[in-house]
Amino acid sequence: MKIAYYVLIGLGILWLNITAAKTLSDDISQEMAQNALITIQNNNQTLKNDVYYSLSLLTEKVIQKEIKILSDLKYISQEDVEVLSGNINLVYVAQYGKNYGNFQAIKQHNQINLKNITFNINLFSSEIFLNDFVDDIRRILLHELGHYVSYQNPTLLQKFNKICKKNSCKKKDYVSNYAFSSPEEDFAETFAYRYFQRESHNKFYKPVNETNLLKQKLNLLEDWFE
Numbered sequence: 001m002k003i004a005y006y007v008l009i010g011l012g013i014l015w016l017n018i019t020a021a022k023t024l025s026d027d028i029s030q031e032m033a034q035n036a037l038i039t040i041q042n043n044n045q046t047l048k049n050d051v052y053y054s055l056s057l058l059t060e061k062v063i064q065k066e067i068k069i070l071s072d073l074k075y076i077s078q079e080d081v082e083v084l085s086g087n088i089n090l091v092y093v094a095q096y097g098k099n100y101g102n103f104q105a106i107k108q109h110n111q112i113n114l115k116n117i118t119f120n121i122n123l124f125s126s127e128i129f130l131n132d133f134v135d136d137i138r139r140i141l142l143h144e145l146g147h148y149v150s151y152q153n154p155t156l157l158q159k160f161n162k163i164c165k166k167n168s169c170k171k172k173d174y175v176s177n178y179a180f181s182s183p184e185e186d187f188a189e190t191f192a193y194r195y196f197q198r199e200s201h202n203k204f205y206k207p208v209n210e211t212n213l214l215k216q217k218l219n220l221l222e223d224w225f226e
Protein backbone atom coordinates (compact mmCIF):
# COMPACT_ATOMS: atom_id res chain seq x y z
CA MET A 1 0.00 0.00 0.00
CA LYS A 2 2.73 2.37 0.96
CA ILE A 3 4.45 1.67 -2.33
CA ALA A 4 1.25 2.35 -4.27
CA TYR A 5 0.92 5.60 -2.36
CA TYR A 6 4.42 6.71 -3.28
CA VAL A 7 3.87 5.72 -6.89
CA LEU A 8 0.76 7.90 -6.92
CA ILE A 9 2.65 10.84 -5.47
CA GLY A 10 5.42 10.24 -8.00
CA LEU A 11 2.95 10.20 -10.88
CA GLY A 12 1.31 13.35 -9.51
CA ILE A 13 4.63 15.19 -9.48
CA LEU A 14 5.42 13.97 -12.99
CA TRP A 15 2.00 15.13 -14.19
CA LEU A 16 2.51 18.57 -12.63
CA ASN A 17 5.88 18.88 -14.29
CA ILE A 18 4.55 17.88 -17.66
CA THR A 19 1.64 20.28 -17.39
CA ALA A 20 4.04 23.06 -16.45
CA ALA A 21 6.30 22.02 -19.30
CA LYS A 22 3.40 22.17 -21.76
CA THR A 23 2.37 25.68 -20.72
CA LEU A 24 5.96 26.81 -20.94
CA SER A 25 6.27 25.05 -24.26
CA ASP A 26 3.31 27.04 -25.62
CA ASP A 27 4.82 30.32 -24.41
CA ILE A 28 8.18 29.60 -25.94
CA SER A 29 6.53 28.28 -29.14
CA GLN A 30 4.93 31.64 -29.80
CA GLU A 31 8.15 33.45 -29.14
CA MET A 32 10.19 31.11 -31.27
CA ALA A 33 7.78 30.87 -34.18
CA GLN A 34 9.83 33.15 -36.38
CA ASN A 35 13.15 32.79 -34.65
CA ALA A 36 14.33 29.24 -35.18
CA LEU A 37 18.04 29.85 -35.59
CA ILE A 38 19.32 26.33 -35.68
CA THR A 39 18.13 22.88 -36.64
CA ILE A 40 18.18 20.24 -33.97
CA GLN A 41 18.20 16.54 -34.79
CA ASN A 42 15.47 14.93 -32.77
CA ASN A 43 15.36 11.15 -33.10
CA ASN A 44 12.65 10.82 -30.53
CA GLN A 45 10.10 9.71 -33.14
CA THR A 46 9.83 6.22 -31.68
CA LEU A 47 8.54 7.74 -28.46
CA LYS A 48 5.95 9.83 -30.19
CA ASN A 49 3.12 8.91 -27.87
CA ASP A 50 5.29 9.11 -24.86
CA VAL A 51 5.52 12.04 -22.47
CA TYR A 52 9.18 12.16 -23.46
CA TYR A 53 8.15 13.41 -26.85
CA SER A 54 6.63 16.69 -25.66
CA LEU A 55 9.60 17.18 -23.36
CA SER A 56 11.99 16.67 -26.26
CA LEU A 57 10.10 19.30 -28.27
CA LEU A 58 10.40 21.66 -25.32
CA THR A 59 14.12 20.91 -25.09
CA GLU A 60 14.48 21.96 -28.72
CA LYS A 61 12.76 25.23 -27.99
CA VAL A 62 14.85 25.96 -24.92
CA ILE A 63 18.02 25.38 -26.95
CA GLN A 64 16.74 27.55 -29.80
CA LYS A 65 15.97 30.35 -27.39
CA GLU A 66 19.37 30.21 -25.68
CA ILE A 67 21.24 30.17 -29.01
CA LYS A 68 19.30 33.30 -29.96
CA ILE A 69 20.35 35.01 -26.71
CA LEU A 70 23.99 33.98 -27.20
CA SER A 71 23.87 35.25 -30.76
CA ASP A 72 22.21 38.56 -29.80
CA LEU A 73 24.86 39.08 -27.12
CA LYS A 74 27.48 38.38 -29.84
CA TYR A 75 28.93 35.60 -27.70
CA ILE A 76 28.63 33.37 -30.73
CA SER A 77 28.99 34.40 -34.36
CA GLN A 78 26.82 33.63 -37.34
CA GLU A 79 29.47 31.09 -38.30
CA ASP A 80 29.13 29.37 -34.93
CA VAL A 81 25.37 29.24 -35.39
CA GLU A 82 25.90 27.52 -38.73
CA VAL A 83 28.36 25.05 -37.21
CA LEU A 84 25.98 24.24 -34.37
CA SER A 85 23.01 23.92 -36.67
CA GLY A 86 22.30 20.28 -37.33
CA ASN A 87 25.03 19.16 -34.92
CA ILE A 88 22.90 19.27 -31.79
CA ASN A 89 21.15 15.95 -31.30
CA LEU A 90 18.48 14.76 -28.95
CA VAL A 91 18.82 11.03 -28.54
CA TYR A 92 17.41 8.40 -26.24
CA VAL A 93 20.15 6.31 -24.68
CA ALA A 94 18.85 3.74 -22.22
CA GLN A 95 22.11 3.21 -20.34
CA TYR A 96 23.54 6.63 -19.98
CA GLY A 97 24.42 6.81 -16.31
CA LYS A 98 24.58 10.35 -15.16
CA ASN A 99 25.83 11.57 -18.51
CA TYR A 100 23.18 14.09 -19.47
CA GLY A 101 24.99 15.69 -22.33
CA ASN A 102 27.95 14.86 -24.49
CA PHE A 103 30.38 16.78 -26.63
CA GLN A 104 32.29 15.25 -29.49
CA ALA A 105 34.93 16.88 -31.63
CA ILE A 106 36.96 15.61 -34.54
CA LYS A 107 40.47 16.56 -35.55
CA GLN A 108 40.81 17.50 -39.20
CA HIS A 109 44.02 18.90 -40.67
CA ASN A 110 45.33 20.04 -37.29
CA GLN A 111 42.07 21.73 -36.54
CA ILE A 112 39.55 20.51 -34.05
CA ASN A 113 35.95 20.79 -35.22
CA LEU A 114 32.63 20.11 -33.61
CA LYS A 115 31.20 16.72 -34.41
CA ASN A 116 28.12 16.96 -32.24
CA ILE A 117 26.55 17.95 -28.99
CA THR A 118 24.17 15.33 -27.68
CA PHE A 119 21.40 15.59 -25.12
CA ASN A 120 20.23 12.29 -23.71
CA ILE A 121 16.49 12.55 -23.41
CA ASN A 122 16.50 9.62 -21.00
CA LEU A 123 17.41 12.22 -18.42
CA PHE A 124 13.75 13.26 -18.49
CA SER A 125 13.02 10.20 -16.40
CA SER A 126 14.88 11.77 -13.50
CA GLU A 127 12.54 13.55 -11.14
CA ILE A 128 15.28 15.83 -9.84
CA PHE A 129 15.92 16.88 -13.40
CA LEU A 130 12.26 17.60 -14.12
CA ASN A 131 11.98 19.91 -11.12
CA ASP A 132 14.04 22.54 -12.93
CA PHE A 133 13.58 21.39 -16.47
CA VAL A 134 14.38 24.54 -18.45
CA ASP A 135 17.29 25.53 -16.22
CA ASP A 136 18.78 22.05 -16.42
CA ILE A 137 18.67 22.06 -20.21
CA ARG A 138 20.30 25.50 -20.26
CA ARG A 139 23.02 24.37 -17.91
CA ILE A 140 23.84 21.32 -20.05
CA LEU A 141 23.87 23.46 -23.20
CA LEU A 142 26.24 26.05 -21.73
CA HIS A 143 28.53 23.36 -20.36
CA GLU A 144 28.80 21.69 -23.78
CA LEU A 145 29.28 25.07 -25.45
CA GLY A 146 32.14 25.59 -22.99
CA HIS A 147 33.88 22.59 -24.59
CA TYR A 148 33.16 24.09 -28.01
CA VAL A 149 34.71 27.43 -27.01
CA SER A 150 37.76 25.72 -25.51
CA TYR A 151 38.45 23.88 -28.78
CA GLN A 152 38.07 27.10 -30.72
CA ASN A 153 40.49 28.94 -28.43
CA PRO A 154 43.37 26.55 -27.72
CA THR A 155 45.53 29.39 -26.34
CA LEU A 156 42.82 30.38 -23.89
CA LEU A 157 42.47 26.75 -22.79
CA GLN A 158 46.24 26.47 -22.28
CA LYS A 159 46.36 29.59 -20.15
CA PHE A 160 43.35 28.38 -18.18
CA ASN A 161 44.90 24.97 -17.51
CA LYS A 162 48.18 26.52 -16.44
CA ILE A 163 46.54 28.18 -13.42
CA CYS A 164 45.77 24.87 -11.72
CA LYS A 165 48.86 23.09 -13.01
CA LYS A 166 51.18 25.69 -11.53
CA ASN A 167 49.33 26.09 -8.24
CA SER A 168 47.96 22.59 -7.68
CA CYS A 169 44.37 23.69 -7.12
CA LYS A 170 42.33 22.26 -4.27
CA LYS A 171 38.67 21.29 -4.50
CA LYS A 172 37.66 24.75 -3.24
CA ASP A 173 39.21 26.31 -6.35
CA TYR A 174 36.57 24.75 -8.62
CA VAL A 175 33.00 25.85 -9.34
CA SER A 176 31.60 22.34 -8.92
CA ASN A 177 32.57 18.77 -8.10
CA TYR A 178 32.36 17.90 -11.76
CA ALA A 179 34.80 20.71 -12.63
CA PHE A 180 37.30 18.97 -10.34
CA SER A 181 37.21 15.79 -12.48
CA SER A 182 39.49 17.01 -15.34
CA PRO A 183 40.92 20.22 -16.86
CA GLU A 184 38.46 19.96 -19.78
CA GLU A 185 35.47 19.70 -17.48
CA ASP A 186 36.88 22.50 -15.35
CA PHE A 187 36.89 24.81 -18.35
CA ALA A 188 33.37 23.82 -19.44
CA GLU A 189 31.95 24.19 -15.92
CA THR A 190 33.72 27.50 -15.21
CA PHE A 191 32.54 28.79 -18.57
CA ALA A 192 28.90 27.92 -17.80
CA TYR A 193 29.25 29.32 -14.27
CA ARG A 194 30.58 32.61 -15.65
CA TYR A 195 27.77 32.78 -18.20
CA PHE A 196 25.07 32.36 -15.58
CA GLN A 197 26.70 34.94 -13.33
CA ARG A 198 25.03 37.50 -15.60
CA GLU A 199 21.71 36.42 -14.17
CA SER A 200 20.75 37.72 -10.76
CA HIS A 201 18.85 34.55 -9.91
CA ASN A 202 21.81 32.29 -10.49
CA LYS A 203 20.52 29.00 -9.18
CA PHE A 204 22.56 26.90 -11.52
CA TYR A 205 25.57 26.59 -9.31
CA LYS A 206 25.67 26.51 -5.55
CA PRO A 207 27.21 29.77 -4.40
CA VAL A 208 30.91 29.24 -4.28
CA ASN A 209 33.46 31.16 -2.33
CA GLU A 210 35.58 32.57 -5.13
CA THR A 211 39.09 31.74 -4.06
CA ASN A 212 42.05 33.57 -5.50
CA LEU A 213 42.76 30.76 -7.97
CA LEU A 214 39.14 30.49 -9.04
CA LYS A 215 39.08 34.24 -9.55
CA GLN A 216 42.13 33.92 -11.79
CA LYS A 217 40.31 31.36 -13.91
CA LEU A 218 37.18 33.52 -14.12
CA ASN A 219 39.21 36.62 -14.99
CA LEU A 220 40.83 34.74 -17.83
CA LEU A 221 37.42 34.07 -19.32
CA GLU A 222 36.54 37.74 -18.98
CA ASP A 223 37.96 38.74 -22.37
CA TRP A 224 35.86 36.15 -24.07
CA PHE A 225 32.70 37.46 -22.44
CA GLU A 226 33.38 41.08 -23.33
Ligand SMILES: [Zn+2]
Nearest residue numbers: 143147185188
Ligand atom coordinates in the same frame (compact mmCIF):
# COMPACT_ATOMS: atom_id res chain seq x y z
ZN1 LIG B 1 31.83 18.08 -20.23
